[in-house]
Amino acid sequence: MYVVTNPATGELVEEVVNSTDAEVRAAIGRVHEGFPAWRARSVGERAAIVARAADIFAERADELAAIMTLEMGKRINEGRGEIGIVVDIFRYYAQQAPALLADEPLDIKGGKAVITKSPIGALLGIMPWNFPCYQVARFVAPNLVLGNTILLKHASICPRSARAIEEVLRAAGVPDDVYVNTFASSRQIPAILADPRIQGVSLTGSEQAGIAVAAEAGRHLKKTVLELGGSDPLIVLDTADMDETVSATATARMRNCGQSCNAPKRMIVMADIYDEYVDRLTKRVAEYYVPGDPADPETKLPPLASIAAADEVAAQIAKAVEQGATLRAGGRRIQPGAYLEATVLTDVTPEMDAYYEEIFGPVVIVFRAETEEDAIRLANDTPFGLGASVWGTDPARARRVAERIDAGMVYLNRAGGSQADLPFGGIKRSGIGRELGPAGIEEFMNKKSIRL
Structure with a gap:
């Protein structure tokens, strides 16, 4: 189950039943079916929605910070600071989208080519508890602008943050088949990754979780971004x-x-x-x-x-x-x-x-x-x-x-x-790939070469 326990007191606050297998399959279907229409929208339309999300996150900063304080004990001022970074991330990708997604001309031997930048489809995000809003933002904002759709599984101690983030995105105009929160359990992740409708996965979490997800994703040839531990x-x-x-x-x-x-x-x-x-x-x-x-x-x-x-x-x-x-x-x-x-x-x-x-x-x-x-x-x-x-x-x-x-x-x-605007990520056992900055929008992007 997803359980909210106040870490300051040990008091049980809320329990949320896991999504059933049928509900998880239905959620995958929604983000898969929502992809063509979302992809077809102009970059400007998607960027405007992401910009609106930034404004709503800013408006609800105190509420979101209080949720994080209750769920994982974050100091209230640090929670407000976290929402400030979330706002920056959404605004950055909204403002930079035209430049980041512009075609790149390429001079080649015997002629010319162009590299176009397009989304790849429905993605799975597996998020941790230590930064309940920031970690989601750095995965979600660039991929929404790019045109991918997202199935989001949050940490089992953060169901209220998960709900609140989905509410913010809905209020900003993100369609209900473009971003879907699921209360899936860890045991359901292999089935999600095996589903051909899911094109990639981003996980921020422990080294052990990264190994498990990477192994399962590799079995099904799914693109993977891993942000793991550090010392x-x-x-x-x-x-x-x-x-x-x-x-x-x-x-x-x-x-x-x-x-x-x-x-x-x-x-x-x-x-x-x-x-x-x-x-x-x-x-x-x-x-x-x-x-x-x-x-x-x-x-x-x-x-x-x-x-x-x-x-x-x-x-x-x-x-x-x-x-x-x-x-x-x-x-x-x-x-x-x-x-x-x-x-x-x-x-x-x-x-x-x-x-x-x-x-x-x-x-x-x-x-x-x-x-x-x-x-x-x-x-x-x-x-x-x-x-x-x-x-x-x-x-x-x-x-x-x-x-x-x-x-x-x-x-x-x-x-x-x-x-x-600064790429974030590591090497060795700290993970694979980058988030944030120009590199963060390219991980789940089809950089298509067109020979003219």
Whole structure:
């Protein structure tokens, strides 16, 4: 079932019965049958509807933020900020659609050609709980503008967000056979992917979920975009203001209670400033010890998304300490609810599970780097490759280090983030494909070559 449980209290709020197999087949039929008419609309018509969706998301920002706070514990101000990014994404694709979808002339040997850009059909989107609206927006906005239709399966703890998003799109003018929400279960995904009417799938979620979906999609030759986990390195080469650097990096890690795929999770600090950085970081993280109501704008430590998630992160911390890591701050579960003190770990080595695994919560691991080469080695010694950041006072040096990091995204003197016009995605076990920016509209596009 889809279940809403308030993570701040553990209280059961709502249960939603899964869609039946017949209902799922009917939903596939709707988006398949809606594709020809939606595709036939002009780019301008589709863009106008997407622009209207941006306006309605903005109008309903407080309501949507409150839903996210209830479902997965997001701090209310962060929820409002998330809707701000959603609005930017919808407006970006609405405004840029004519340029992004324009034919591309091509000079070829013996003549000329043109590359046209068209949709491919009905798509399945499988979305996570950590950013209930933003993750949907970065998949849905470009594909609606392009002319694809969408069957959307949201996370099982986010049925209210799923309903609200569908309501916004309906109010904007998206036809009811162009975007369809389904409360399908995980066991129904293979049948959806096997259906020839579904042309591709985009999943944002765990590494394990990505492996399962990619295997099933590959079996049926379906195009796949996967945005999976990350254990992003943050390298501090030097700093002109240690307090500012510590504050910025700690804030970036604790955003969304540490539940962001591209948050900096491994701080790699040069040896000459390591001790000072760790001392100040430990003091800074202590601000995230006192739990609070995520609906209160003054709260610093909200709950994790579920009690199970909080227990899992607490177990990862305990295992790291058992294997020899040093617990510098925090680490305790706080009950009732899904609260966990913000945590700092040091002395983590490759023999420990915490060295390679992703810890999806308010946990910072700090490594000492003796040299620039050592910092780059530590940054790349991970199965993930989503994002990274490099901090330093010398832009040329920071750029040089950034170019040697194995990741899909690297930020200089800022810790990750996302914006509508900048491609988002990773390499290695962090996923396949890109979302946002010009690249985000091309994943489920037929770039047809016409020889003139």
